[in-house]
Amino acid sequence: MTQGSSRLSDRTDTILVLDGDQTSALAVVRSLGHSGLVVDVASAFESPICAASRHTRLCTRYxxxxxxxxxFINWINERMESGGYALIIPVTERTLVPLLRHREAIDDTRIAMAPSDALEQVLDKERTVTLATRLDIPVPRSWPIDSLDQLDTAAADLGYPMVIKPSRSVGHGNDGGVQLSVSYAHNRDDLEKQVRHALNHGAVILQEYFRGDGVGIELIADHGEIRFAFQHRRLHEVPLTGGGSSLRTSEAISPPLLAASEKLIKALKWHGVAMVEFKYDTRTGEFRLMEINGRFWGSLPLAIAAGADFPRMLYELICEGRIAPRPPARENVVCRQLARDVDWLEHVLRRNAPASLVRLPSWKDVLRDSALVFSPRHHFDVQSLRDPKPGLIDLGRIVNSQVKRVTDLLRRRWQLRRHGQRARQACGKRPIKTVLFLCYGNINRSALAHAYAAQRLGRDVKLMSAGFHAQGDRPADPVMVETAAAQGIDLSGWxxxxxDATMVASADLVLAMELPHIDRLLKQYPDAADKTFLLRGASAIGNDVEIIDPYGLSPDIYQTVCRQVICSVDTWLGHTQAHTER
Structure with missing residues (x-):
C-alpha cells in the first residue's frame, strides 16, 4: 500500500462496529468507510447516530x-457465523468487558481486543496504579477501599477535595451491569455518601486531587512496541471538574509523557489501540497518570482530523499484519463535540464548579474558544460536510433538548410562582398545632428551621423536622452548626x-425547602397536598421561593441560607402566633 492512499487495498472486508450510539464509533465508521471497507453498525439502542452515516451498510440492534x-454473547457468535466479518470492533467498556469475560466462547481472533491479562490490568484501576508504581511512573496518592471503616485513615492522608474512582468503569448491581464514573468529595459526609454508593458496585480507589490539564497520549502498539503516537490536550471538560472533553487540541508529543506511555505499553505487551491519560501541570512540569483506556476514546475524531487515523491503523495491524508508515499528525488542530460543548457553556454560565477545584473560564476565554469555529483547523466530532446526515440529526437533538429545557424551566417557574401564591394565601389562615420542616438530609435547612422555631415558639406549637435521607441520627453539618451559632441558634446536639407516615399524618403544616421535596413527599403521601407548602413561599415574591441546599458549598452560601430560613420561619410563625392568640 502506498503512503497516503485513501484505500487500504483491493480487499472488500466487512467490519462490524459495536456501540453505534457513540460519536467515537461514528469516527470509526467514517474512517473505515472512507478507506473502502464495508461497515456494519450495531448498538443496544434504537436509532444510533452511526445508522445515519453514508458509510454504514447495515445497522442492527443487540x-x-x-x-x-x-x-449479547450469543448474538455476537451468531453474527460471526452469519455475517462473515473480518473484524468486530467494540468501542466502549459496555461491550468490551463482556467480550473479555467470555473470550473463550468466541472467536477472539476477529475481535479488536488486547490480550486478556493486559486488558484486565487497564480495566482495573487499582492494578493500573500498582503497575505504574512498579515502573516509577507518577500517580496520585491512592487508597484502595473496600470498607467504610477505611475512610478516616484515607482522608487523613489524602485531604480534600478527594477523587473517588470506582475500580472498574462497569460495575454490577441488582439489575445487571452499571456504568460508573469518577466523583469528588469535599468533606467527610460527602465522602461517606459517595463511597457507600460506589461500594455497592465493587471496589473503590480514593485519590488525591492533582491539578493540571487533561492530556492524552493516543497510540497503537504491536505486541508492546508503539508504532504510532499522538497527543491531545483537553480545552473544555464536562463537568468542569474533570470528565469527557467537549473541545480539545492536538499538540507536540511530550517526551516525558511518551516515555511513561512506552514503559506501560511495553510492560503490558499491549497489542492494539489505547489512550494513556495524564494530568499535566504546565507550571511545574509535573504529571500524574490517571488511567489507561484500552479501547477507542471519546476524542478520537480529533486524532483522525489531525491525520492520526487509528481505526485504519487498527485494521492494518489486525487484518494485514503490519501498519504502513505515516507522517506525524498535525499540531494545533481542534475538534468540538457540539452537544457536550453546549453543556459546557451552561456549566460555565452557572459557575457549576467549586473554585477550589478549577479555574472557571472568563468571558474572554469563552469568546476566544467560540471563535475557533472560524479557523480552518477547527472540526466537529459529528458535523461533517462529507457525511452530513449524522450532523443534522445531532443538531436536531441539540435543538430539541434545548427547547425541552427551556419549556421545563418555564413550567418550573410557573410552578414556583404558584406555590409562592399558595403559601402567601395560606399563611395565617388556619390554626397550627404541629409543624413539620422538610428537606433532603435534615442536617442543614430543616434542622436550622426546627431549632430556630423552637426558640421562637417555645411549647406553643409542636415542632418536627425530617429528611428523605435513609440514615437517621446524623449530626448537623459542621459548617451550618458554626453559621447557626453566630445567630444564637444551637445545633451542636442535633x-x-x-x-415517615406518622410525622406527615400528625402535622397540620408541612414546610419544605424545594419543589422536588414537595413532589417527592406527595408521591408517597398524596393526602398531604393541602397542608404542604414551600417554607420561603410566604416571605419571597415571584419564583425565587426555594432555599437551596448549601451542603459542600462556600460559607457565604451557608450564611445566605441561614438568613433565608430565619426570615421565612419568622413570616410563617409570626402569623401562627397571631392566629393562636386570636
Missing part, C-alpha cells in the same frame, strides 16, 4: 450487555430523622 450478558 441485547444490552449490561442487562443480559449471555444473550440528630437527623427520616420522614
Amino acid at each position: 441485547p444490552d450487555p449490561l442487562q443480559n450478558e449471555s444473550r 440528630k437527623s430523622k427520616s420522614v
